[in-house]
Amino acid sequence: MNAVKNKPFPCNACGKCCRNVHLSEQTKFLDRGDGICHHFNESTNLCNIYETRPLVCRVEQYYQTYLSDKYKWDDFIKINLEICEKL
Template sequence: MNREALTPFPCYSCGKCCSNVHLSQETKSLDRGDGICRHLNIDNKQCSIYHTRPDICRVELQYRKHYSSTYTWKAFVEINLSICERLPDR
């Protein structure tokens, strides 16, 4: 497993990824029935189980486990941010 030091993922806590869990096979199980993650606090757009969130919600972990041999961290971040920007506001 790649152990390079990673800069933190620049999450802006907009809630878009957590409000669209129905769009990804990997996160569908988190759907509360309307496409929104059952752990998202709608009022503040924060995860109610952040410190114990599932591995799929841990960007750096997903990179290390699945993508570090394919992408640089910078490229991976850029890809993820472009996906974030295209997600619908809910």
């Protein structure tokens, strides 16, 4: 079993990443013009297309596809949590 399955990304659904898509080259295409993802529902704090969201929004799958050869899963989590705190 891989590390991602053993320890999922500790997302608390705060929506900070969805409110700041303009800050990353990988997510700029989701910007509705004010830095917020056009799929983000501000009244529920949830994604309107969660089941079909882009790969960049699927943390574990994005990691497996693009970053697993560069970072250990625990290090990737740490880096991303530091980014979350800055947002």
